[in-house]
Amino acid sequence: MNGGTPVSGETLPGAGDEDGDAPDRVVCHVDMDCFYASCERLRHPDLAGEPVVVGMGYEPGESIGAVATASYEAREFGVESAMPISKALELLPRRVDADPDDPDAPAPEETGRYLPVDLDFYEEVAGEVKAVLRDCADTRREVSIDEAYLDVTDRTSWAVAGGGGGTADGGDDDRSDTDAPDPPPSGAAGPAEARTLAEGYARHVKDRIEREAGVPASVGVAPNMSAAKVASDADKPDGLVVVPPGSVAEFLAPLPTADVHGVGPVTEETLAELGIETAGDLAAADRDRLVEELGERGPELSRRAAGDDDREVTPTGLPKSLSRESALPTTADESTKRETVSALAVDVARRARDRGCLYQTIGIKAVEPPFDVNTRARSLPGPVDDPDLVEEVALDLLAEFDETRVRKLGVRVSKLDFAETDQATLGGFDAAADAADGDRAHGGNREARNESGDGGKLTDWVDGPPDREGDESGSGADRERRGTDEGQASLGDWS
DNA sequence: TCTGGGGTCCTAGGACCC
DNA sequence: TCTGGGGTCCTAGGACCC
Missing domain, CATH: 3.40.1170.60 (MutS, DNA mismatch repair protein, domain I)
Known part of the structure; x- marks a missing residue:
């Protein structure tokens, strides 16, 4: 950091180490290098x-x-x-x-x-990468086709390999609060210094990916997800950067704020106006001020920048929405727009059906030049799998933009429901579906569509009461989870 | 830089309920 | 009755990520 108070200023004794009880985790972030290429x-x-x-x-x-x-x-x-x-x-x-x-x-x-782009082929290769990851870690979160977090705490540790002097590093002499044996600051920075077992394990993962999938990866290792993420980026391509516990804040401090996961161009600019240029600045910034400028996100980013992140590595969940969009030469032509939206609607509905999910909200996106994004959405009384309805609702929503010049159009389904897909095919729900179908109040212009019986065997039922109690307890548990650890709900999905 | 495509989360305001 | 507060759901927009 440049000329301010040192980072260690905020690590004061009284505050205590909130992770003092929890053993340090070993988190790897695996990031494939220019994966498609x-x-x-x-x-x-x-x-x-x-x-x-x-x-x-x-x-x-x-x-x-x-x-x-x-x-x-x-x-x-x-x-x-x-x-x-x-x-x-x-x-x-x-x-x-x-x-x-x-x-x-x-x-x-x-x-x-x-x-x-040949996504099918990249998915194939990604499958081979994932096979290696499955083998190397029980707890994984696959973030995208080319990126994953692994919690390998139960496979390795921060112990120094080969038993050299554990505290031979010079990077953190001002920190006396670490009682654990102090591993070196970074595998990349200090190759000659004592290596941790974690570093050896990460190298093993990295080498196996290269050998078995044939593509290079960069790997970051740290005691938490956000530091591991930054570490994997720090020496791309083909990098391996290890940030042991006790070195995280020092590792992050000199980096520009934009390197913090979650800081994009807008936030970077806002922070710059506050005189916050580095992660160290951000970590030391006044939290109340950050709330004023950035909302609750602000202090969260500050914690990240300080190396403080207690999110668990949780497996990737089911998608929350499915969408298709397509850019087109800017046009106001109504039939062009309608044809585009129809095609997108058909496609998105097909994908939803392929994945066995119902949806309850249908929406569109219309982007006006230069880049004004408009979205409109309409919810149904219950989840459906009904391509015709997707198209119909999408076109209906598009009507608002009949006069509008657009450069891009999109269709999205959300409020997805995977759980009931199997049950929908069981007997007993059809009656509920028919009954509910009648009162489906799709705002306005469309009325008689309920008996589209010929159209196809739609699992087009509206949520009967599968289990009221289960429903209640589900949302209750949900609320409780949010309540008990406030950070988690918002943090959990950041990655 | 005149910006593709597919996602996630957060927030604000309004409707509605008790 | 002029007015309190809590909660939920919905929509739209924004920021961010890969």
């Missing part, structure tokens, strides 16, 4: 060492699209993920576009290889 290299070995861009919209005539993943070689040219493809092509022309006879053509080594 790595997958492409797996099946196209000639791409090794080349600048590779995976994205959409780079074919001649296409103009809408963005970079999904750029290899590190492509990043050298300034190409970044989420960048408009047109910009990427400026920075790094496409190899096939370079005419060898044109004297002005860029040299081949100044060009990149552009490939379309």
Whole structure:
């Protein structure tokens, strides 16, 4: 940190160590390096060492699209993920576009290889990665196709391997509050120093991924999730960064606030206006002031920045919503918009059915230039699986935007219900469905649709009373969980 | 930088209930 | 009756993440 009070200032004796009772956990964050590009290299070995861009919209005539993943070689040219493809092509022309006879053509080594996204293949590779992770950790949270947290506390520990002097590090001399044997600050920073068992274990995980799935990963190891996340980012690609307990605050302090998970451009700017530039600043910032500026998120980010995060690694749950959206050349044309929304609705309903889930809320999104996002949603009296209804409601909601110029449209279903899918096919619910179908009050214009019997065997029932009591106790438990550890509910899903 | 697609969570305001 | 407070659900928007 630059010129303020040292971080240790906020670690005062009286405050006590809230994690003093809990043994230090060992959390790994595994983050695949430019995953899509790595997958492409797996099946196209000639791409090794080349600048590779995976994205959409780079074919001649296409103009809408963005970079999904750029290899590190492509990043050298300034190409970044989420960048408009047109910009990427400026920075790094496409190899096939370079005419060898044109004297002005860029040299081949100044060009990149552009490939379309092939999610199915990436899912396959991700499956192999996950198999390794399953093998290496019982407690896992898969955050996305290329990222996961592992709690490996029961597989390894922070003990120093090979029994050297445990406190040979110089990084935290001002901290006398750590009674545990003090491991070195970072595996990456101090390779010659005593290594922890955790570091060895993480290396094992990393090597197995590379060997068995064929793609590189960066791994961060720390006593909590948010520090592990930052650690995995700290030395990409192909990194392994270990932040032992007692070194977390020091590790985080010098990093820019944007490196804290949950700080995006807007929050970064807000913090900068408060003179908060680094994680250390954020950790030491006045919590009340943060509440004023950022709401309850503020103090939470501050705790993260201080290395304080007691979230458990919990398995990924079922999705909360499903959506499809698509960008289009800006248009006000009504039939174009309706056709687009219809297609998206059909698609999203099919995906919901494939995944065996019912939905109770149907919504649309209409993005006006330059980038004004409008959303509209309507809830049904109960969960349904009814593609026609998705389309109908979506089109109805779209009517509000009949005159509007849009550049992007989307359809979403939410309030998903997976639990009852099986039961819906059991006898007994059909009667409830029919009865409820009659009073389905889908606001306004549509009335007689209930007997769409021909349309298909819809599991289109409205929530009967499967179990009132179970329902009650469920929500009660929910409330209790939220109540008992306030942080958890909001924190639990941050990752 | 004129910005793809698929998600998550939080918040604010209004309706409604007791 | 002019007025208190608690709680829930819903919608819309915003920020963020990969």
